[in-house]
Amino acid sequence: MHILVLATLAASLTACAAQDRSATAESIAATAGLRRVVIKTGPFDLTAYVRVRDPAQPVVVYVEGDGAAWRSRSEPSQDPTPRHPMGLRLAGLDRSPNVAYLARPCQYSWGSACKVAYWTDRRFAEEVIAATSTALDQLKATGGFHLVGYSGGAAVAALAAARRSDVLSLRSVAGNLDSEGINRHHGVSAMPASLNPIDVAPRLAHLPQTHLVGGDDKVVPPFIAEDFVSRLGDKRCVTITRLPKASHDDGWESVWPAPIPICRSP
Incomplete structure (x- = not known):
């Protein structure tokens, strides 16, 4: 009986947490005039x-x-939906005529493909990047795309950009x-089932790109962007912008929107 009560309580708390996170997203989106849609991409909604x-822009x-994604260093969560969706907050600050926000698999939308692996060791797997590219196809942007990725979303954006010809900037x-x-930096397990964006860096050398790094970011230290840029080869299309006081999840909204990058002349 006690086990049943505890299980029921845990399920109720999980449902309430999911509702709270969805309500937060809806509030941010409504303020910015963003409308919720669910894009079916095959394995993921x-x-x-x-x-x-x-639409021409x-x-x-x-x-x-x-x-x-994680409850602790070693225990994954049961729902990867963000509590504080920085990607959506940045999208809400963008006054461009055409703005879209893409959640990651199993964030806000649940389906039969939602397994813990897709927000842990397979979060950058081939099927995830393919689903993102399919979602871009369905947005039907005749004018192309400017991609913006926050944290792990930057990996997804870079990997998707490397396989498309309609991405204008990153x-x-x-x-x-x-x-x-x-x-390696954090001493956690490798992800052999995931793709690594630094491996496609040379294919992005032609793409105008800006990488914003936080001087106080302990999750993704600035050297990660520096190593990525070093793999590009030609540096004319890339800049790194360092915000000395920004941490991983704080300090970005005050400088957004960052200018869309352009390539420098030879």
Whole structure:
């Protein structure tokens, strides 16, 4: 009896937490005029918040971070939906005519493919990047895309950009641009089932890009972006912007939106 009561209570608390996180997202989106849609990509239903006022213009697409992926260093959560969705907050500050926000698999939308692996060791797996690319296809941006990725969302954005010809620029915010480098730095397990964005860096050398790093970021230290940039080869299209007082999840909204990057002349 006690076990049943505890299980019921735990389920109720989980449901309440999910409702609170969804309510937070809805509030942020409503203030910015973003409308919720669910994009079916095959294995995953990806939650998006979208505002399109001029379909002929590019769409600025924000990819959310890893969210509430872990309860502790060794215990994954049962729901990766972010408590404080920084990617959505940044999207809400963007006054471009066309803005879209993409949550990661199993954030806000649950489905049969939702397994813990997709917010832990498979969070950058081939099927995740393919689903993101499918979602971009369904946004139908005739003017192309400007991609923005926060934290782990930067890995997804970079990996998706490397396989598309319609991405016009890339901006990362506290971006995980070398997942294996971060794992080594923190002494956690490698992710052999995931793709690593630093491996596709040379294919992005032509793409205008800005990487914003926090001087006080203990989760994704600035050297991660520096290592990524060192792999690009040609540096004319890339800048690193360092915010000395920014941490991993604080200090970004005050400087947003960051300018869309351009390539420098030879």
